[in-house]
Amino acid sequence: MAGGLAALLDDIAALAKLAAASVDDVGAAAGRASAKAAGVVIDDTAVTPRYVHGFQPQRELPIVRKIAFGSLRNKLLFILPAALLLSQFLPWLLTPILMVGGTYLAYEGAEKIWELVSGHAKEHTTTPVAVQGEDTEKSMVRGAIRTDFILSAEIMVIALNEVADEPFLSRTIILAVVALAITVLVYGVVGLIVKMDDIGLHLAERRNGAVAAIGRGLVRAMPKVLSVLSTVGIVAMLWVGGHILLAGVDELGWHAPYELLHHLEEAVAVVPGVGGLLAWLVDTLGSALVGLVVGAVVVGILHLIPKRKKAEPAH
Numbered sequence: 185m186a187g188g189l190a191a192l193l194d195d196i197a198a199l200a201k202l203a204a205a206s207v208d209d210v211g212a213a214a215g216r217a218s219a220k221a222a223g224v225v226i227d228d229t230a231v232t233p234r235y236v237h238g239f240q241p242q243r244e245l246p247i248v249r250k251i252a253f254g255s256l257r258n259k260l261l262f263i264l265p266a267a268l269l270l271s272q273f274l275p276w277l278l279t280p281i282l283m284v285g286g287t288y289l290a291y292e293g294a295e296k297i298w299e300l301v302s303g304h305a306k307e308h309t310t311t312p313v314a315v316q317g318e319d320t321e322k323s324m325v326r327g328a329i330r331t332d333f334i335l336s337a338e339i340m341v342i343a344l345n346e347v348a349d350e351p352f353l354s355r356t357i358i359l360a361v362v363a364l365a366i367t368v369l370v371y372g373v374v375g376l377i378v379k380m381d382d383i384g385l386h387l388a389e390r391r392n393g394a395v396a397a398i399g400r401g402l403v404r405a406m407p408k409v410l411s412v413l414s415t416v417g418i419v420a421m422l423w424v425g426g427h428i429l430l431a432g433v434d435e436l437g438w439h440a441p442y443e444l445l446h447h448l449e450e451a452v453a454v455v456p457g458v459g460g461l462l463a464w465l466v467d468t469l470g471s472a473l474v475g476l477v478v479g480a481v482v483v484g485i486l487h488l489i490p491k492r493k494k495a496e497p498a499h
Contacts, residue, residue, distance in 0.1 A: 243321065244378045244379060245375055245378075245379065247321060247324065247325060248371055248374055248375045248378060249371075249375075250325045251325055251328045251329060251332065251371065252367055252370075252371035254325065254328070254329035254332065255329065255332045255336055255367050255370075255371065256363065256364070256367045258329065258332060258333045258336050258337075259336050259339075259340060259363035259367065260360065260363055262333075263333075263336055263337050263340045263363075264340060264356075264359055264360065264363060267340050267341060267344045267359065268344075268352070268355065268356060268359070270344075271344055271348055271355065272352060275348060278341065278344065278345055278348065279345075279432050279435050279436060280432075281341060282341055282342065282345060282428050282432055283428060283429055283432035283433075285337070285338040285341060285425075285428065286424070286425040286426070286427075286428030286429045286432065286475075287425065287429065287478060287479075287482065288334070288338075288425070289338065289421045289422075289424055289425030289428070289475070289479075290421065290422060290425035290426060290429065290474075290475035290476070290478045290479035290482070291425075291478075291479045291482040291483060291486075292421050292425075292479070293418050293419070293420075293421035293422040293425065293475060293476070293479055294422070294475070294476055294478075294479025294480045294482070294483050295479070295483050295487075296418045296421075297418060297476070298480075298483050298487070336363075339362075339366060340359060340362070340363065342424075342428070343358075343359060343362045344359060347359070377406075377409070377410070377413075380402055380406050380409070381402065381403050381406045383399070383402060384398075384399045384400065384401070384402030384403035384405075384406070385399065385403060386399065387399025387402065388400045388403065419472060421475070422471075422472040422475035422476050422479065423468050423471050423472040423475060424471075424475075425475040425478070425479065426470075426471035426472055426473065426474035426475030426476070426478070427467070427471035427474075427475075429474055429475070429478060430442045430445060430470075430471060430474055441474070445466070445467065445470040445471070448466050448470065449463040449466050449467055450463075452466055
């Protein structure tokens with residue numbers, strides 16, 4: 185009897201170790217998948233604050249919360265099932281879909297640069313909403329959720345591509361963890377960003393001189409922080425889009441571009457002390473350059489060529 189109990193306890197211990205290892209594996213895989221989507225996450229974080237700019241302070245966090253729930257609904261109810269079915273029955277479509285998403289990101293980044301350089305920034309994407317009211321709030325939330333859907337789809341497909349070899353159940357759990365973790369991260373940061381000026385104003389009213397100085401510094405810093413976030417978002421779109429395209433054409437059989445970048449990375453990786461950083465910079469800049477070139481071509485096709493045709497006199 186004692187022997188049977190000991191064997192049972194051994195089995196339970198073995199099962200517990202296996203379960204713990206499985207949890208660790210899921211956590212590690214979710215971490216890898218999230219890291220691969222980091223560039224799009226940065227872009228998502230940089231894009232969202234503009235949707236609450238101009239509303240009354242007491243409505244900012246409720247709006248962020250509505251967008252966050254919409255984002256999570258996008259990921260779990262629509263994107264996740266579609267991605268899982270795709271990976272299960274049509275896995276060969278993952279690379280082309282990723283490349284379409286990469287091209288879209290490259291186009292978005294290049295278009296923003298074109299708008300900055302040409303001075304033709306789109307009013308509907310750069311002008312904050314100042315009109316208050318329930319209809320305006322609903323409209324902005326819907327617009328933010330639509331934008332989030334595109335970015336969320338790209339995040340989930342990138343994550344899926346990273347764990348495509350995992351069993352179906354593990355894949356499902358990992359992607360659900362990624363969806364939840366990234367949504368909490370993005371909208372937690374967005375909530376902090378949109379309330380930072382209010383926090384600064386609150387601190388600035390304190391009698392303590394040091395605390396008040398910190399508050400005034402926060403208020404002055406927030407426009408610069410938002411500007412930096414916008415720039416980082418543009419670079420992230422070009423970088424991630426270009427990298428997806430390089431990896432995609434390599435997987436489809438055209439190896440030269442990806443191999444060239446890889447050789448450049450290897451050439452600087454041997455520099456003592458800073459080799460890893462230099463290799464990362466080469467990969468990032470090379471990918472961003474590819475994204476910029478591809479994005480510029482798409483911008484030209486969609487914007488410049490139609491305008492030129494309109495400008496030509498009718499015969």
